[in-house]
Amino acid sequence: MEEILEKLTDAQRRAVTHIDGPLLVLAGPGSGKTRVITYRVAYLIAKGIPPNRILAITFTNKAAEEMRRRLEAMHLPRGSTICTFHRLAARLLREYAERADLSKNFTIYDEADQLIAMRDALKALELDSKNFPSGKMLTHISNYKNDLVTPEQLAQLPQDFVGGKLVEIYRAYQKQLEKNNALDFDDLLMRLALLLRDDTELRDRLNERYQYVLVDEYQDTNHCQYQIARGLTLNHNNLCVTGDPDQSIYGWRGADIGNILAFEEDNPEAAGVHLEENFRSTPEVLNLADSLIRHNVQRKEKQLFTSKLSGAMPELAEYEDERAEAHGAAQYIKEKRHEGFEYRQMALFYRVNSLSRVLEEALRRERIPYQMVRGVEFYQRREIKDVLAYLRVLVNPSDRVSLKRIINTPARGIGNATVKRLFDYSENAGKDIWQVLAEADRLETIGAAAKTNVKKLVQMIHSWQVNTDKPVVEIMKMVYEQSGLKAMLAAEKSEDPAANVQELINSAVDYDSRIEKPALDDYLQQIALVSDADAYDEQAGAVSLMTLHTAKGLEFPVVLIVGVEEGLIPHARSAENEKEIEEERRLLFVGITRAQKKLCLSYASNRTFRGTRQATIRSTFLRGLEGLVFRREIEYEPDHNLNVADDLETGLTGNEPLSFIRGQLVRHSKFGLGRIQEAIASRDHPRVVVRFNAGGQKTIELKYAKLEKLDE
DNA sequence: CGAGGACACCTTTTT
């Protein structure tokens, strides 16, 4: 117990030792909020509270894992529930499926599945996907769900034409999910919140089970999540939340700083603790961060000091374009490596994922090891989704989205026309799709070959279904091999897909050994809820690349933030109003405050975006930043106007690009006079970028276009 | 039936 409290400041200790009643910890970055949550759990256990009566909610699975690891290091008994809101919801909804009016084997739909379900819903309503784009519809519905608005409630509200349609779409979409025995991410939260609201007996029981509830990163909870936290603690009010309003970056998915106000209103007796010492960053980094966040009008000022020693000034670097920026980032990393930092201590952040590509290329070129912190991406790959779709069908035969995916993957002679006929028939006759498949023999519209193929598939699936209580790996391997997927991937040109499936199989081995009661349905639900940050491996010995959003909660001695430009941060699509811009500013704030020692921001004067190169403007956020110094002259390669494309592995054989130097006056047959901006040597596509006098900048393929060099 | 090509459309951030 002493040991626990020893490592805390007075303020932290006050928060940790506060046992009963609501507690609100509001504090700036690096002040130890997460530590308070972890130590508070430890303290409660040390005080004799049974571990399984404690529930701690984290923002990512990775954070949960980390917290569990720390508690274990303190040699405390295990058994506390530490997970994300989504994981908790999935678990409780499974446990209390009947009361929630669900079947236990529900599938959790990811974004791609949701899109398909939405398209099906729109088709059923005979709505044109042009006027009602699926993605946008899903965003609206997601917002409603996060606010706990059901289709019925929505219908009560006065609606214009589009609004009225939205009610219908919301209903139809839910009907699709229901038919598939599926829940989307928001459903998980909403169903649990509603269950806690309506089923008072269960609520009491869960209040009993979770005597103490703690929520980290509270500033990014949405209404629905708050209702869950509140519902779980209604009887005892032992709810402790920590957060930083300046780090709220998920407003776009319903997170509401208003929840902090709600917490105070709902718990007027709540104790409040402020933590004012930052244990992470140098004063230089903190000053910079403060000079940025000060510009937000809608905010309460907070004190934050550090006793860390003064360090290097944060730097700002300007580059000609994104390639130069990526190269500069690689140089910066090498420089820090020389100064003695390890690769794993460095991170590169960007606003949008698309910026990572050029960075990866540069790092590869410089042989710098890196890891992409993007856990979800893996599970979105075609070959992975294929394998998982088979497993999903085994667990939840109603999942037609998955069934449609696998019915002819690999191709087994059940073509699109057949599939459509089968599903249409099931729809129109009101018969279960499996019944239709079983009776396909008798359907006149189905070709003879297709009939046998359907029969074979159904038999195969049945043969697997009796085996679903085996370890997950075994089922996975069996399905992968017997379905023909393995053969299909083996025949492909690229070996990556097969290797990816192998990785999936390995992760299943890991799952089977890690979990007490491994089960296929549980495995699938776990996988559906991975977060991007989960891919972060602190031991990897590699530089970490991730979005600013993913960086939340992490810390690195060396941090680089690239693309600090108008349109990127603040993002063009988040610049509608001051509120959005303030969130963008917070996002940059989060990025900056991840840095412990060294920080470098950069921007490129030109950036190629969807194929066209455009001049950029540096971010307005850079204005009024204090204590940022220009990075000293960037060492360009001697031939800095020569970029090397990927396909060029050996020496330069192409004659053309090299003969063009920057600033050379040229004439193009169609676009007229212009000047070379950049020359790109490449085996297959030697090209130059020309800024034409008539306006505009174009990339000219030297293979196809004749450029005439002119003397001045 | 199915493979492959042409074309449009969208890519901000994520559980």
Add this chain to the structure above:
DNA sequence: GGTGTCCTCG
């Protein structure tokens, strides 16, 4: 640069 959709051809 990816993906869904429509078309053609074998």
